[in-house]
Amino acid sequence: MDTVIELDRLTKNYGRRRGLSGLTLDIHRGEVFGFLGPNGAGKSTTIRLLLDLIRPTEGTARVLGLDPHADAVRLHRRVGYLPGDFVVPGRWTAGECLEYLTSLRGGVSRARLTALAGRLDLDLGARIRSLSKGNRQKVGIVQAFAHEPELLILDEPTSGLDPLVQQTFLRMVTEARAAGQTVFMSSHIMSEVERVADRVGIIREGRLVTLDTVAALREHAVRRVRLTFDRPVPAEGFAHLPGVVDASTQGTTLHCRVEGSPDALLKAAARHTVTDLLSEEPDLEELFFTYYEGAENGHEAGLTPGR
Numbered sequence: 001m002d003t004v005i006e007l008d009r010l011t012k013n014y015g016r017r018r019g020l021s022g023l024t025l026d027i028h029r030g031e032v033f034g035f036l037g038p039n040g041a042g043k044s045t046t047i048r049l050l051l052d053l054i055r056p057t058e059g060t061a062r063v064l065g066l067d068p069h070a071d072a073v074r075l076h077r078r079v080g081y082l083p084g085d086f087v088v089p090g091r092w093t094a095g096e097c098l099e100y101l102t103s104l105r106g107g108v109s110r111a112r113l114t115a116l117a118g119r120l121d122l123d124l125g126a127r128i129r130s131l132s133k134g135n136r137q138k139v140g141i142v143q144a145f146a147h148e149p150e151l152l153i154l155d156e157p158t159s160g161l162d163p164l165v166q167q168t169f170l171r172m173v174t175e176a177r178a179a180g181q182t183v184f185m186s187s188h189i190m191s192e193v194e195r196v197a198d199r200v201g202i203i204r205e206g207r208l209v210t211l212d213t214v215a216a217l218r219e220h221a222v223r224r225v226r227l228t229f230d231r232p233v234p235a236e237g238f239a240h241l242p243g244v245v246d247a248s249t250q251g252t253t254l255h256c257r258v259e260g261s262p263d264a265l266l267k268a269a270a271r272h273t274v275t276d277l278l279s280e281e282p283d284l285e286e287l288f289f290t291y292y293e294g295a296e297n298g299h300e301a302g303l304t305p306g307r
């Protein structure tokens, strides 16, 4: 498998403050990788290290087979980067700004810029200083995507975007993957990442706490299930089944949560007459919060090996 980003025990300390601790991670060509974590977890630190905007205290990073420090110019030409704090001069129009930024990477056609701006509903004639935060973010997105880079590194790309534009952005990410581009995007919102990402890494306090495919995370996530029977059933018959948590009954209805396979629950339910069944989508957000809570309770969540 072709590795586009290769991190080996990458570490960054800011004086005595820890930014990132021993991150080892491979990102494969053509995947969308969602890098999730709460505020201050180390997402931006990682991204800045990838592009040599800051230097590691220890460990190494290789991006597109290049050393981010020694090959910075070559690397930046091949990457589309959206910084978390995208800032451009306020007196420029969005169009002038985009022409300048894309010219640094060899330039793109005006038609390409117009098409991307149109998709995101961005007025290229508007001065940057007159734009809202969300509209400025669109400028950042256009400049990252414009030259169809083989690798997109996007730091909190949906920050400030309204829900409709968020949808458009997520479609752009899916299209980029279909075109063979690799996307590394950070976020603190699981629901948006799970819709586009192949794999997700969750980082907390500078450490990677889980790394897995979205499909596998979904398999292990908790889903709420409601089963209705033709007559009341005892909750005890379900409470101790593998994967079943918080089983309770209300009249003829059983409510519970299921972690992983619902097989044991279904087999137990089949001993009765089932009149209705509701199984909600597994809630990855809930899974994400267990890692957040892990931080608050001061214990480590288990690291699932990547695949």
Ligand SMILES: Nc1ncnc2c1ncn2[C@@H]1O[C@H](COP(=O)(O)OP(=O)(O)OP(=O)(O)O)[C@@H](O)[C@H]1O
Pocket: 014, 017, 018, 019, 020, 037, 038, 039, 040, 041, 042, 043, 044, 045, 046, 084, 188
């Ligand atoms: N220049 C700096 N000097 C000192 N400490 C820093 C610096 N940059 C980041 N840090 C610290 O490093 C840790 C990781 O910060 P980082 O910005 O990488 O987190 P993040 O996951 O991107 O958070 P957010 O979602 O808030 O942007 C934080 O504790 C932060 O305070």
